[in-house]
Amino acid sequence: MSTTNSGLDTKTWDELREIAARYPEARSGLLPMLHLVQSVEGRITPEGIEACAEVLGISAAEVNGVATFYTMYKRKPVGDYHVGVCTNTLCAVMGGDLIFERLKDHLDVGNDETTEDGKVTLEHIECNAACDYAPVMMVNWEFMDNQTPESAVQVVDDLRAGNEVHSTRGPRICTWREAERVLAGFPDDRADEGPAAGGPSLVGLRIAREQGWTAGGTYDRSAGDKGESK
Amino acid sequence: MTDTLTPVLTDNWDAERAWTLASYEEHGGYAALDTAFAMAPDDVINAVKESGLRGRGGAGFPTGMKWGFIPQDNPKPKYLVVNADESEPGTCKDTPLMLASPHTLVEGVIISSYAIRANTAFIYVRGEILHVIRRLQRAVQEAYLAGHLGKNIHGSGFDLDLIVHAGAGAYICGEETALLEGLEGRRGQPRLRPPFPAVAGLYASPTVINNVESIASVPSIIANGAAWFAGMGTEKSNGYGIFSLSGHVTNPGQYEAPLGITLRELIDLAGGMREGHELKFWTPGGSSTPLLTPEHLDVPLDFESVGAAGSMLGTRALQLFDETTCVVRAVLRWTEFYKHESCGKCTPCREGTWWLTQTLAKLEKGEGSESDLDLLLDQCDNILGRSFCALGDGATSPISSSIQHFRDEYLAHLSHGGCPFDPAASTAFAPAGAHA
Numbered sequence: 228m229s230t231t232n233s234g235l236d237t238k239t240w241d242e243l244r245e246i247a248a249r250y251p252e253a254r255s256g257l258l259p260m261l262h263l264v265q266s267v268e269g270r271i272t273p274e275g276i277e278a279c280a281e282v283l284g285i286s287a288a289e290v291n292g293v294a295t296f297y298t299m300y301k302r303k304p305v306g307d308y309h310v311g312v313c314t315n316t317l318c319a320v321m322g323g324d325l326i327f328e329r330l331k332d333h334l335d336v337g338n339d340e341t342t343e344d345g346k347v348t349l350e351h352i353e354c355n356a357a358c359d360y361a362p363v364m365m366v367n368w369e370f371m372d373n374q375t376p377e378s379a380v381q382v383v384d385d386l387r388a389g390n391e392v393h394s395t396r397g398p399r400i401c402t403w404r405e406a407e408r409v410l411a412g413f414p415d416d417r418a419d420e421g422p423a424a425g426g427p428s429l430v431g432l433r434i435a436r437e438q439g440w441t442a443g444g445t446y447d448r449s450a451g452d453k454g455e456s457k
Numbered sequence: 458m459t460d461t462l463t464p465v466l467t468d469n470w471d472a473e474r475a476w477t478l479a480s481y482e483e484h485g486g487y488a489a490l491d492t493a494f495a496m497a498p499d500d501v502i503n504a505v506k507e508s509g510l511r512g513r514g515g516a517g518f519p520t521g522m523k524w525g526f527i528p529q530d531n532p533k534p535k536y537l538v539v540n541a542d543e544s545e546p547g548t549c550k551d552t553p554l555m556l557a558s559p560h561t562l563v564e565g566v567i568i569s570s571y572a573i574r575a576n577t578a579f580i581y582v583r584g585e586i587l588h589v590i591r592r593l594q595r596a597v598q599e600a601y602l603a604g605h606l607g608k609n610i611h612g613s614g615f616d617l618d619l620i621v622h623a624g625a626g627a628y629i630c631g632e633e634t635a636l637l638e639g640l641e642g643r644r645g646q647p648r649l650r651p652p653f654p655a656v657a658g659l660y661a662s663p664t665v666i667n668n669v670e671s672i673a674s675v676p677s678i679i680a681n682g683a684a685w686f687a688g689m690g691t692e693k694s695n696g697y698g699i700f701s702l703s704g705h706v707t708n709p710g711q712y713e714a715p716l717g718i719t720l721r722e723l724i725d726l727a728g729g730m731r732e733g734h735e736l737k738f739w740t741p742g743g744s745s746t747p748l749l750t751p752e753h754l755d756v757p758l759d760f761e762s763v764g765a766a767g768s769m770l771g772t773r774a775l776q777l778f779d780e781t782t783c784v785v786r787a788v789l790r791w792t793e794f795y796k797h798e799s800c801g802k803c804t805p806c807r808e809g810t811w812w813l814t815q816t817l818a819k820l821e822k823g824e825g826s827e828s829d830l831d832l833l834l835d836q837c838d839n840i841l842g843r844s845f846c847a848l849g850d851g852a853t854s855p856i857s858s859s860i861q862h863f864r865d866e867y868l869a870h871l872s873h874g875g876c877p878f879d880p881a882a883s884t885a886f887a888p889a890g891a892h893a
Contacts, residue, residue, distance in 0.1 A: 249620060251534070251577060252660055257642030258625050262584070283642070296644040296800075297625035299584050311585075315546050316744065316790040317703055317776050322884035353628065353794055355585055356543045356552040358703035358776065359710045362885060368587040375886045396556070397588035409591060410584050410623040418595035421588060423475035427710030428553040431700075432471055434712075434726055435462040442463035442677075442697060443685065 234274045239267050243282045246412060254283050257293055259411045261300055266407035270301045299410075306341045308386045309403045311352035311365040312379070318354070321361040322375065327351050329376035334383060346387045348403075359427040360396075367406040369394035372425060397421040459689050459715050461722065463697045465677050466670065467713045470557040476592045478599040481560035487605055489676040493568040494613040496679075501572035505675060507683035509695030514540055514631075514668025515742060515771045517694075517760045520675075524665055526655035527573050533662040535575040539566060540636055541582035541593075541669045544628040545743035546794060547774030550699040551669035553711060555582070555589045559596035563619065565672035567605060568679055570617050573665050577618050581636050584623040593621045628798035632846050633666040634658075635800065646802040647846040670699060691717040694759030698773055704739075705731045705779035705883070717762070720775060721754040734779035738862065742771015744791045745851025747858035748784075768858070781887075783878035784863045785870055788855045789817045795852035806849035809840040813856060820867055823875040830860055830867055 235243075242263055247256035257279060264275030271294045273287075280287040294300045312327040313319075330349055334342050341348040357363045360372035364379055371382060372395040385392050392400045398420030409415055435441070469475050469484045481487070493501050506521030527535055539562065543551040555562060562580070570578045582590055597619050600606045608616045622640060624630055630639045634648035637659050658664025674696065678686045687695045694716040700723055703709045707728030714723070720739065730736055738748045741758065747768040749756070756766045763770040778787060796810035816833050819825040837853035844850060860867065869877055881887055 252641070254642035255622075255640055258584075258639060259623060261625065262623065293642065293644055297627050297639075299624075299626035314790070315794055316787045317547060319790055320778065320782050320787060320880075320883045321704065322886055324880065325884060352585070353797065354544060354546040354548070356549045356583070358547050358549045358774070359701060361703055361709070365585065368585045370586075370588070373885070394588065398591075406587050409587060409594075410625075412594070412621070412623070414591060414594045414598075417588075418476075418591040419474070423472065423557040424470045424553055427708070428467075428557065429471055430708050430710035430727070431462050431712035431714075432464050432467050435460070435464045436471075438461070440460035440462045440464075442460070442465045442468075442689065443681075 235267060235278050239263065240278060240282075242411075242413070243278055247282055249412065254285065257283060257290065258297070261294055262407045263411035263413075265300065265305075266404045266411060269304050269404060303339075304341065304345075305403050306346050306348040307402045308346060308383075308400070309348050309350065309367050310383060311350050311355070311368075313353070313355055313361070313363045313365070314351040315354040317358050318362045323362040326362055326364065326374055326376050326379045330379055330383060333380050342387070344387065347383055360425065366392065366394070366400050367403045369398070369400055370396045372396055394421060396425040461718070462712060462714050462726070463689060464713050465697055466554055466558075466561060466673055466699060467711060470553070475557050476559055476596065478560060478596070478603060481558065485680070486560055487564055489680040490564060490567055490605065491611055493571055493679050494611055494615065498572050498574055501568065501679065504683045505572070505678060508678045508686040509690075509693075510671065510674055510678060510686065511694065511760065512668055513670035513674070513698060513772070515545065515769075517770060520667060520671050523655065523667070524569070524573050526653070527663045527665060528656060529574060531656075531663050534577065535573050536659045536662060536664040537566060537570045537573060537575045537578040538636065538640065538659060538664060538666045539578070539580040539669055539672050540631060540633060540666055541580050542624055542631040542636060543669070544583055544631050545745060545772055545774060546791060547701070547703060547740055547743045547776040548772040549701050549703065549774065550711060550772065552586055552589055554669060554673060554699070556592055559592045560600070561673045561676065562593075562669055563596050563600050563605070565675040566619055567610065567617055568675050569665070569667065569672050571613075571615050575665070576616050577620070579620050579622050579640060581622050581624060581630070581640055583630075584625045590621065590623055597621055627800075628794075629800045629846075629848060632848065635846070636666065637664070644800070646800045689715040691757060691759040691761070693761055694770075700758065700773045700775060702727050702775050702777065704777040705734055705736075705782070706777050707731055716759040717757040719755050719757060723775065724754075724777070730777070730779055734781065736777060737780045737782060738778050738784055738859075740771075740774060740776045741768050743774040744776075744794070745847070745854050746771040747854045748862060750862050779883070781878065781883040783876050783880075784859050784866050785817070785821050786876060786878070786880070788859045789814070789821050791855045792817050792852060795848065799848060803845035803849070805840045806844040806852065809836055809849065810852050812836050813840075813852065817856070820870055821876060823870045823873060825871070827868060827871065830864065834860060
């Protein structure tokens with residue numbers, strides 16, 4: 228897809244309108260529309276802001292206000308791979324701080340900076356809802372669970388070398404722009420990749436299976452004693 | 458006696474391709490839909506009321522009662538919005554649920570929308586969980602093709618459109634009125650209440666906002682009956698819930714159990730704390746719930762008992778920290794999170810979280826004096842109950858509870874001239890037997 232200095236291409240304009248039309252009120256489309264802008268432009272650009280404003284019939288200042296509020300929208304160009312290291316308390320304590328330090332050193336970048344080859348943008352992120360897999364790293368918002376400084380370095384080296392990298396609980400890693408397109412509501416073909424659940428998601432279920440514990444009722448696949456009393 | 462673990466929502470997570478419609482239907486999925494359609498919408502609401510289901514997103518408000526607040530004589534459209542903005546530190550239950558079995562949520566959305574008479578529903582899912590969003594998008598597409606969504610569902614005459622809406626990174630959007638702002642394409646800042654969303658929510662129309670796990674629990678209640686659900690749990694905290702163990706425990710993960718199970722039981726199931734270490738402090742339901750200690754191991758994890766112990770059940774996000782962890786470091790990091798996520802709308806939270814961070818950072822470095830602890834508590838006093846929404850309140854929880862339980866550890870930073878702990882000893886990849 229090509230873009231010009233004079234603005235976004237026709238396909239993108241059409242897709243922005245398509246997003247707005249999904250909702251009872253068009254402005255509800257703004258968050259996914261901004262994701263689409265990022266997928267095309269590699270960041271939030273003035274052209275993208277103007278386009279959203281025009282499609283929605285609101286001011287560029289209003290769009291700008293929204294774009295600056297949410298942390299996933301980036302003003303600076305993002306690399307092919309956005310690498311986020313969770314440094315909220317639980318992950319930080321479990322090793323996230325050391326992983327983040329190692330990656331900064333290894334990639335020779337600071338927080339929210341991109342490597343010279345334009346491949347990797349490194350950022351420390353907040354809790355990403357995978358605490359039972361701590362310490363957690365996200366690549367283009369795919370889970371890389373149970374990381375160590377060494378495994379994290381291996382991941383970014385593979386990404387920079389162009390090797391295929393898989394999420395530990397998901398699909399092949401796509402580019403950041405491709406990921407942003409999915410967030411805009413244009414699915415790719417990777418939903419069936421990866422497992423239903425990783426190990427920690429299943430620990431309780433496995434114990435229940437071993438013990439024959441159930442909640443009773445028709446929702447149980449295994450027969451067992453019905454829970455009756457409190 | 459009810460069994461110790463009661464897999465319901467997690468029960469099909471180990472099935473082959475559990476996320477697909479074929480797998481979900483093979484395990485009885487979408488059967489509850491016809492049961493619901495055979496009932497009057499008000500009877501579905503009554504069933505959820507009688508089940509005793511309370512909101513699983515942290516606040517514990519009775520779900521059926523929330524649905525009952527929707528004014529059915531209001532001529533405007535009604536909306537159901539699922540809060541899938543799972544971002545509270547430590548909370549990691551809705552994400553695996555939607556990844557493994559998105560159809561459980563979709564079926565819950567259809568039944569719940571039928572009950573409140575909404576013809577449009579939304580799943581507001583945080584943008585940072587890409588593969589979950591893919592699975593939700595696919596599940597919704599499959600449900601349309603199978604006739605579970607769209608016009609005249611199962612010949613019931615009920616129509617429903619379901620839209621998966623990806624957020625863009627803002628913890629505050631887990632607050633339900635901020636979420637509505639985000640869904641309306643605005644900055645995610647909370648709204649003044651009243652009016653409550655039930656009266657004037659999305660597009661100023663009657664709106665129910667429920668957590669993923671709450672909505673996902675509805676099909677099981679309709680399928681098995683309110684009495685089945687109410688037969689689990691404790692007197693005022695009915696049913697089952699997913700308990701998420703993370704941190705220094707041998708087998709972290711998801712444990713679905715009746716409300717009222719204790720942390721001691723859960724840690725036993727999880728193989729104990731990691732070898733050679735002992736529990737030091739924990740959160741019962743995310744970072745916004747005051748810290749508890751080993752003396753609270755036998756507190757039943759239900760809304761009332763955890764409240765009586767001085768904390769909150771929250772999202773059952775049990776973050777466990779052993780004796781290698783510096784509580785001051787942990788609390789400082791959470792405080793930096795609240796500062797980063799404060800939306801800026803109200804002064805106590807916007808300014809207060811900066812003050813808290815400055816004061817704490819100084820203490821953590823061993824600078825300042827004992828009177829800074831009183832200053833911190835004073836700052837908390839000026840935020841708690843004076844903020845526009847619960848984010849500000851939550852920011853004070855780790856601070857005031859940690860000073861209550863670990864005052865000496867703060868002082869040790871002053872006498873030591875810095876943190877007395879070795880952060881390497883607390884990592885998951887620390888050599889066995891490492892001690893601070």
